[in-house]
Amino acid sequence: MEIQKFTNRLRVNKQYAISTVKSYQRALEAFDKDIKKLSLDKRSLEDTSKLQVSDVEFFIWNLKNQWKSAKTCNWYLSVIRDFLQYAERSWEKVINYRYLVPMKEPDKKIDALTENQTQRLLNFVKTDQSKDELTKTRDQAIIYVLLYTWLRVSELCDIRVTDVREELQIIWKNNTLRLVYLFQEHLTLIWLYLYLRQWAWITSPYLFCSHSNNSKWSKLSRVAVESTVRDIWIRAWIETPLWPHKLRHTFATSLLRRWWNIYYIKELLGHKHITTTQTYFSATNNDLKKTQRLLQSVRGVEEEQLEPMPENIIVNNNLFTQYQRQMTPNFQTGFARGVPVQNLQWRN
Numbered sequence: 001m002e003i004q005k006f007t008n009r010l011r012v013n014k015q016y017a018i019s020t021v022k023s024y025q026r027a028l029e030a031f032d033k034d035i036k037k038l039s040l041d042k043r044s045l046e047d048t049s050k051l052q053v054s055d056v057e058f059f060i061w062n063l064k065n066q067w068k069s070a071k072t073c074n075w076y077l078s079v080i081r082d083f084l085q086y087a088e089r090s091w092e093k094v095i096n097y098r099y100l101v102p103m104k105e106p107d108k109k110i111d112a113l114t115e116n117q118t119q120r121l122l123n124f125v126k127t128d129q130s131k132d133e134l135t136k137t138r139d140q141a142i143i144y145v146l147l148y149t150w151l152r153v154s155e156l157c158d159i160r161v162t163d164v165r166e167e168l169q170i171i172w173k174n175n176t177l178r179l180v181y182l183f184q185e186h187l188t189l190i191w192l193y194l195y196l197r198q199w200a201w202i203t204s205p206y207l208f209c210s211h212s213n214n215s216k217w218s219k220l221s222r223v224a225v226e227s228t229v230r231d232i233w234i235r236a237w238i239e240t241p242l243w244p245h246k247l248r249h250t251f252a253t254s255l256l257r258r259w260w261n262i263y264y265i266k267e268l269l270g271h272k273h274i275t276t277t278q279t280y281f282s283a284t285n286n287d288l289k290k291t292q293r294l295l296q297s298v299r300g301v302e303e304e305q306l307e308p309m310p311e312n313i314i315v316n317n318n319l320f321t322q323y324q325r326q327m328t329p330n331f332q333t334g335f336a337r338g339v340p341v342q343n344l345q346w347r348n
Contacts, residue, residue, distance in 0.1 A: 002045055003028045006086050027079045034059050049093040074102040110280050111246055112253040117238050124236040134196045141189040146247040149180050150269050153222050153244045159207040164190055252280040
């Protein structure tokens, strides 16, 4: 009952997505099942006053033994802390959840396609002859929209035919209205796909839909888009694994590598904090080499602009040798003795 109240609050008050609420509910039910099985006094989430810190720590330890990553364990821990915070605000006695310390996570690495892999992917979807023209155009439009916009898979599947124009209005997280900018190359592919759909008598209200008669032209699911992208990855002979969200990573990484303003990219991706956007910058050895090369190119330009040394300045070779010898450090004292400036001779 307490879990149901908590999930209803997430859905109504915080306006979380249905998939997020279900994942929270599954996590809390797994924790409740674990403590019921191990505790002798039948502790559960129904009575938070009987919970102990050791219950949470033992649950996280079991997850670690199941080869769960540190990121997954910390997510379970954050769900439990949110639930205990909700129970505390409901005037219930809870454990001091502030002492539950998360595990140390390894550095987050963002996978993205290289420029060569991106070009090979686009060339393949253009010249693929294994599918009919309707399916080929649909898959090509999916790849282009995922690669050149910030859209996620669920938002791609929810696009309707009536939404197609130069600016797509997408209902994002927490019912936030955001814009997706489509350009001529995207619109040309989409309009061609819609034209081919009319000849196939497909009347689905969604833009990307199934083409089989058995499915009654329902919208593509998340699993169907992932399967389509995986099939293209296998037949395009791309070395690294490919999934739909990796195309979003490639979109952000490509902009950052071209030195675009990171604050604009943050707004495009819809990140709340700029530190999230910075994780998309995967610095490769080639990127670091180009960055170091920039300093050398700037110095080369500055040296070309410098004026040559005047010819009327000359230093007597003997005096200069003596000056060099006397400027060497004295290893006994640790200091160097200089030559008076008057010893330098100037040509009149």
